[in-house]
Structures are given as C-alpha cells and as structure tokens.
Amino acid sequence: MRNLNFFMMAFLVLTIFSCKKAYAPDEAADSTEIAVTTTDLVEEENYIPETNSESYAGLEENPFESPLKTPLSTFSIDVDNASYTNIRRFINEGQKVPKDAVRVEEMINFFKYKYPQPDGQHPFSINTEYSDCPWNKKSRLLKIGLQGKDVPMANLPATNLVFLVDVSGSMDEPNKLPLLKESMKILVKELRSTDRVSIVVYAGSAGVVLEPTSGDNKDEIMDAFDDLHAGGSTAGGEGIELAYRLAQENFIKGGNNRVVIATDGDFNVGASSDDDMLKLIEQKRESGVFLTVLGFGMGNYKDSKMEILADKGNGNYAYIDNIQEANRFLGKEFKGSMFAIAKDVKIQIEFNPKHVQAYRLIGYENRKLNAEDFKNDKIDAGELGSGHSVTALYEVIPTGVESDYTPSDLKYTKTQKNEGNYSDELATVKFRYKKPNGNKSNEIINVIADKKTELKNSSPDFKFTTAVSWFGLKLRESKYIANSSSSDIKNLAKSGLSNDEEGYRSEFIRLVDAVN
Numbered sequence: 001m002r003n004l005n006f007f008m009m010a011f012l013v014l015t016i017f018s019c020k021k022a023y024a025p026d027e028a029a030d031s032t033e034i035a036v037t038t039t040d041l042v043e044e045e046n047y048i049p050e051t052n053s054e055s056y057a058g059l060e061e062n063p064f065e066s067p068l069k070t071p072l073s074t075f076s077i078d079v080d081n082a083s084y085t086n087i088r089r090f091i092n093e094g095q096k097v098p099k100d101a102v103r104v105e106e107m108i109n110f111f112k113y114k115y116p117q118p119d120g121q122h123p124f125s126i127n128t129e130y131s132d133c134p135w136n137k138k139s140r141l142l143k144i145g146l147q148g149k150d151v152p153m154a155n156l157p158a159t160n161l162v163f164l165v166d167v168s169g170s171m172d173e174p175n176k177l178p179l180l181k182e183s184m185k186i187l188v189k190e191l192r193s194t195d196r197v198s199i200v201v202y203a204g205s206a207g208v209v210l211e212p213t214s215g216d217n218k219d220e221i222m223d224a225f226d227d228l229h230a231g232g233s234t235a236g237g238e239g240i241e242l243a244y245r246l247a248q249e250n251f252i253k254g255g256n257n258r259v260v261i262a263t264d265g266d267f268n269v270g271a272s273s274d275d276d277m278l279k280l281i282e283q284k285r286e287s288g289v290f291l292t293v294l295g296f297g298m299g300n301y302k303d304s305k306m307e308i309l310a311d312k313g314n315g316n317y318a319y320i321d322n323i324q325e326a327n328r329f330l331g332k333e334f335k336g337s338m339f340a341i342a343k344d345v346k347i348q349i350e351f352n353p354k355h356v357q358a359y360r361l362i363g364y365e366n367r368k369l370n371a372e373d374f375k376n377d378k379i380d381a382g383e384l385g386s387g388h389s390v391t392a393l394y395e396v397i398p399t400g401v402e403s404d405y406t407p408s409d410l411k412y413t414k415t416q417k418n419e420g421n422y423s424d425e426l427a428t429v430k431f432r433y434k435k436p437n438g439n440k441s442n443e444i445i446n447v448i449a450d451k452k453t454e455l456k457n458s459s460p461d462f463k464f465t466t467a468v469s470w471f472g473l474k475l476r477e478s479k480y481i482a483n484s485s486s487s488d489i490k491n492l493a494k495s496g497l498s499n500d501e502e503g504y505r506s507e508f509i510r511l512v513d514a515v516n
Contacts, residue, residue, distance in 0.1 A: 056100035057304040059365045061478060064358040064397065066407045067351040072371040074348040075364045076381035077146065077390045078103075079336075080310060081329075082295055082303070082319035084110035087475065089298065089321040091511050097475050101303065104472035105363030108391050111468065111508075113461040114499050115147030115389055123149045123341045123433070124384060126446050129462045130396075130426065132455040134492055135470055135481040138401050140452060142394040143462055144349075144429060148341055150387035156339050158194040159256040160212075164243040165228060166263035167201045172230035175321075176297040180262050181225045183294070183326035187260075188222055190334040191215030198246050199224050202239025203231060212250045237280060244284045251288070254437065256339050258290040261309065265295060265302030277305060281313040282380075288437065290340055290383065291315030294329075311366065314343055314383055328502070336385035342433040344381040344441065347392065348374045349429040352422055355450045358397040358406050360480065362469055374432060377441050384433070393469050395480070396426075405480060426450040464496025464505060471512055486512055 065073065083106035090097045118125040125147045133139035163184065171177040191197065195215035200208055210224040243259045251257050281291070291313035295306050303319075310317030316337060318329045329337055346369060351359050361368070373379040384390065397403045431444040455463070467489050474484045490512045497505050 054301045055304045056098055057307060058100050062361045062365055064360045064405045064407060066358055067353040067356050072348055072350055073361055074369040074371050074374050076367040076369060077345045078105050078364060078367050078382050079109055079384060079388050079390055080317040081106050081110035082317045083107060085319040085321050085325050088511060091514050099476050102472055102475045103363060104469055107468050107472045108465055111504060113145060113389050113391060115145050118149050122444055128448050129459060131453045131458040131462055133395055134466060135483045138403050140396045140398060141466060142396055143465060144392045146390045148384045148386060148388040153335060157255045158252050160196050160247060160250050160252045162198045162200060162243045162247045162259045164200045164239050164259055164261045167228050167230050168203045169231055170264055170266045170300055173297060176264055177230050180296050182323055183320050183330055184225045185222050186326050187330040188218050196250060197221050200239060200243045200246060201228060206239040206242045240280060244287060244289055247289045248287050257288060258292060258338060260292045262294040264297040264300060265305040266300050278308050278312055281309050285314050292337060293317040295319040336388040339386045340383040340436045341386050342384040343436055345384050345433040346374055346381045347431055349427050351427045352425050354423060355399060355426050356396055357399045357401060360395045362393040362395060391465055424449055460496040460498040463492055467493035467496060486515060
C-alpha cells in the first residue's frame with residue numbers, strides 16, 4: 001500500500017510538471033497564447049465574480065449656485081459615453097440601474113447632434129441654445145455644444161497604437177474576452193499602412209505578444225488577438241507600465257500615439273488601489289501618449305477604476321456591451337475615438353446676475369475645476385476627437401422667480417450688479433484648449449444673448465438632449481426635478497427624433513418605456 005501511494009504521488013508530480021508552462025514576457029514574441037499554469041488555476045478561483053460586486057465612484061449632484069456668490073462655473077469637457085451603454089445593459093437585463101452608474105453628461109454625449117463644422121482657425125465650433133426647462137416650469141435650460149472638426153482619414157497623422165489586453169481569469173466569460181477579440185477586429189479593419197500596432201497582455205505577469213506591426217498586416221494582427229486566452233491573476237499596474245514603455249519606444253513624432261486598454265477593470269495584483277492607479281496614469285500622461293479605455297463584462301465590472309484611467313490619462317472611455325456597440329465606437333466613430341484634434345479642453349462660464357438668480361451645471365460632477373484652474377496650463381482636462389461633439393446643459397433660475405432651489409439671500413452683497421450694463425447678455429462663456437502636441441493653451445470667448453426660445457419651437461437636438469438629461473436625472477433620483485414622468489420624457493424625446501439614421505434615438509425611447 002505504501003509503494004502504491006508512492007507511485008501515485010510520483011505520477012501526480014510528473015503530470016503537474018509536464019502540464020506546467022510558465023508565461024514569461026521575453027517568450028511572448030514567439031507565441032501569442034497565454035499558457036495557464038497550475039498556480040494560475042488556483043488563483044483563477046479568486047476571479048469568480050460575486051453577485052453585485054460591480055463598483056462605481058460616488059457622485060454628489062451639482063447644487064444651484066448664485067452668480068453673486070459663485071460667479072464662475074468651470075469644468076473639463078467629457079466625450080466619454082460609457083455610462084449610457086452601461087445603463088442600457090442594466091435596463092435590457094431587467095435590472096435596476098445603480099444611481100452612481102449614471103453620469104448624465106455621458107448619456108447626453110452618446111448621441112450625435114447637428115452642430116455646424118468649424119469655419120475658422122479653431123478646431124471646433126461653438127453652439128448655444130436657451131429655452132424652457134420641462135421638469136421645473138420656473139426654470140430654463142442653456143445648452144452649450146462644441147463640434148470638433150471632421151478631419152478626413154487621409155489627412156490624419158500616422159498612428160502608433162499599443163493594445164493592452166486583460167487576459168486574467170476574470171475575463172473568461174463570453175461577454176468579456178471573446179467579445180473583446182471581435183471588437184478589436186473591427187478596429188483593426190480601420191488601420192492604414194502608416195499605422196503601427198503592438199499588443200501587450202497582462203495576467204499573472206505582463207508581456208508583449210505582438211511587436212510593432214504595420215496596419216497593412218491585418219491578418220497577423222487579428223491572429224494575435226485570436227490566440228489570446230484567459231487565466232491567472234491581474235497585474236494591471238505592470239501591464240500599464242509595459243504598454244506605455246512600448247508606446248514611447250515606438251513614438252511617432254507629430255503622430256497619434258495611444259494606448260488602448262481593454263479590461264473589466266478588476267485589477268487585484270500590483271498597483272491596484274484607485275490612488276495608485278491615479279498616480280501611475282498621471283505620470284504616464286506626461287509622455288505625450290493618449291489613452292482609450294474599453295470596458296467589458298458585468299458582475300465584477302469596476303467602472304470606478306476605468307473612469308480614473310480615462311479622466312487622468314488624456315483619454316476617453318467606452319463600455320462595450322455588445323458587438324453593435326463595438327462597431328459604433330471602434331468602426332463608425334473610429335476617427336473620433338482614436339484621433340485627438342484638441343486636448344485639455346476647458347469651459348468657464350460667467351452668468352449675468354441681472355438675468356440669472358441661480359444656475360446649476362447638469363452632470364460633469366467629476367469634471368469640475370476650480371476657477372483658477374482655467375488659465376493654468378498644468379491642469380489636465382478632456383480631449384476632443386475628430387468629428388466629436390460635446391454638449392453641456394445648465395439649469396437657470398431667472399431673476400425675480402420664486403424657487404425652492406434658490407440659494408439663500410446674501411446680506412452683505414448687493415442683490416444686483418451691472419445695472420444698465422450688459423443688459424442683453426445672459427452669460428459669457430470662455431473655452432481653452434491645446435493642440436494635441438502642444439503645451440500652451442488658446443482661448444476663445446463667446447457672449448450668449450438673453451434670448452429665450454419656447455421649448456416647442458426649440459431645435460430637435462435641444463428637445464432630445466433635454467429628454468436624455470431628464471431621464472438621467474430620473475435614474476439618479478435627483479432631488480432637483482419636480483416632474484419625473486416617463487411619459488413626458490418619452491414625448492419630449494419623440495419630438496426630437498430627427499437625425500436618427502442609426503436608430504439610437506428610437507432605442508433610447510424604448511429604454512425610457514422600460515423604466516417605471
């Protein structure tokens with residue numbers, strides 16, 4: 001019996017030894033397949049997602065401000081739209097949407113609007129509209145829209161793309177790594193001969209599985225993606241370090257240098273805390289390499305980490321919930337997603353207290369800046385891609401209107417300013433931006449007239465933008481909306497159904513219908 005046990009033990013050791021194959025970065029160039037070790041099999045058990053383990057950063061709604069007490073409202077633009085597709089996923093699954101998963105500005109900016117192309121020296125046009133607020137009858141809404149210049153693909157600079165792919169055990173689900181692979185193939189089809197692609201993976205360790213390869217060699221790039229397999233822990237910090245190093249080693253001067261991270265955000269080895277990731281990505285931002293973050297999956301999805309990466313890394317962030325969304329973001333909107341035409345874009349608005357008793361920025365809670373940050377070129381802000389549009393809404397309470405949301409009266413500050421001056425001006429809005437490879441910002445100033453249009457006569461885009469914002473506030477259970485009727489939201493959205501060639505606006509109406 002003792003001999004039998006000995007032989008059984010020897011057989012087990014030999015079996016483990018023969019199956020065990022460690023994955024090392026310097027071996028990655030010879031094979032694009034990630035081998036799963038026996039250690040990985042044990043560690044992978046830690047990646048079985050628990051119910052409701054998704055994480056979202058807490059948000060506190062922007063309050064109403066008095067232009068006398070707080071004359072300036074300053075924020076960074078946000079072209080991300082991950083929140084909308086994530087909300088869509090929850091609703092389509094019949095689940096309640098977590099309040100902190102709702103970022104209203106990302107819902108608004110998911111949709112395209114008919115803003116005119118810029119015709120001057122600046123890379124974007126400025127568009128404003130002022131009308132009624134449907135959820136608070138005593139309020140009004142100011143819409144500010146930026147439209148980025150649509151640069152033809154042939155005129156865009158050469159691209160140095162480094163894909164950083166999460167192949168940890170948590171990615172071994174149909175809506176994660178398999179969907180990620182198919183999504184990457186959509187992007188690869190858009191590449192040109194002047195573009196270069198590299199692939200870095202991270203699991204138990206990080207390694208290069210595809211050295212810089214011409215965009216002409218699409219089959220080679222796609223094969224590299226196909227050969228990826230999930231298994232192991234998640235060395236997210238190590239992977240980011242390697243991807244940025246590869247991007248810098250192959251940096252194209254005057255080109256488009258970008259790391260594309262594809263993950264569920266579940267970093268749990270190495271630099272994993274939000275603070276650690278923040279410091280790491282801020283450091284890498286100085287390299288001149290831009291960032292795109294693609295989120296996949298559900299159950300253990302870590303939206304909070306994705307937001308940090310994109311916000312602080314000169315980047316954008318999208319959530320890929322299905323192959324149709326991959327086709328939209330990585331195919332049809334490839335230029336806007338991957339090619340920046342302006343960076344560190346900031347907006348600062350000053351409302352005229354002659355006409356404005358109080359104002360509130362809707363959304364952009366995690367993009368707000370201090371007033372002094374506007375002119376400080378060291379302060380990071382959002383990027384604008386080729387053909388991208390950005391929209392922001394302010395709720396305005398006019399002077400002389402009684403409202404429960406109005407800040408308390410001031411005792412020592414005059415209740416009126418500018419008597420007889422600027423009587424026709426509602427606000428002055430300023431914009432600052434840098435060129436993609438620049439360090440010095442340019443400023444644009446635009447004066448907004450105190451001229452309101454009735455909601456029924458406003459543009460279809462204004463009506464639809466307002467409906468999307470209204471729905472977002474409803475999902476957040478906002479304390480600032482007096483009316484949260486789904487039927488009213490739906491009717492307003494229907495009146496803004498023009499410019500819906502892809503059917504996304506109609507889909508939005510169906511989502512509103514599905515929420516009580």
